[in-house]
Amino acid sequence: MRITKILLNGVGESLIFSYPENTVPGDENFKIGFSLNRMAKDEKIHFGSDRVSSYHVLLEGRTEVLNSKLGKRAFETGQTFSCEEEEQVELMGEGRVFNMFMSGGVRGFIRKMPLEKEKKMRAGEAMGGCVMAFFGFDGEFSLMCSDEKLVCEAGSAVIIQADKQEFFNLNIIPEKAGMSVACVTGVMLNSHDFGKYIGVHLLERSEGTCRARLDICPNHMNPIGTVHGGCLFTLADAVCGIAASSLGGICTTVNSNIQFLNAAFYPKYLVAEAKPKKIGRKIRTFLVEIRDDRDILICTVDMVFYSLQQ
Structure with a gap:
């Protein structure tokens, strides 16, 4: 298991994590990657590929999402949307967006977890390796994983990479009751679908x-x-x-x-x-x-x- 802490604030358009390392969406061996985009007012960015799907969460600001198959919808801070294979998505507005790209049989989700008190989780996957990322929307939190404790300040994130059948316990302790933490999970599945x-x-x-x-x-x-x-x-x-x-x-x-x-x-x-x-x-x-x-x-x-x- 590998644990990495990264900064999100002050980062412009950038790929901040990839598995395998040093790959980008579109590469033959690409599996999963996290990136950030910062949009100026009314700026447009595009997502979509025949081989790659993606999941997105708005970190701050307000945007409109135009999906080639689902039409246009408005999104605010903390809301998520996906772009499936063979779709095209246009994002327009102002703010910052966190992106997860997946290919090669990866199943991924982003969910917003409200925390009133300490949350205990058992994580890991039986069918393949997994990657998890945690970051707060409105405050800091402490994350205890096995014997390691990290403080995740607002504007930073913790990424955990685990091998197949490597299970571990997580404790997430919020700075204050009522804050929200994003849980990003990507699981490397096999080809049997x-x-x-x-x-x-x-x-x-x-x-x-x-x-x-x-x-x-x-x-x-x-x-x-x-x-x-x-x-x-x-x-x-x-x-x-x-x-x-x-x-x-x-x-x-x-x-x-x-x-x-x-x-x-x-x-x-x-x-x-x-x-x-x-x-x-x-x-x-x-x-x-x-x-x-x-x-x-x-x-x-x-x-x-x-x-x-x-």
């Missing part, structure tokens, strides 16, 4: 939610000319797994119930959206709705996930 294999493409993800699209081809159909039920369930499980994991830790499906409401007769595509119904300390319950290209509700899926970590 059944959802991606059948064509599931992420459209949008944020803390606890996810939307994905599946463009329908003949291999998705059953002999009577409708989308196969197993294909529908795979789409629901893939989108809900992303939503559950975005809240932190390794999650596994423990129960599900699918209701087929309308037959999907040769749709051009299907869109699935997962939303939380109840989030507990270990049990996370979601509802997934799948609609076709005419906005007909094809099925709903109730899914229950269990978090193997805090």
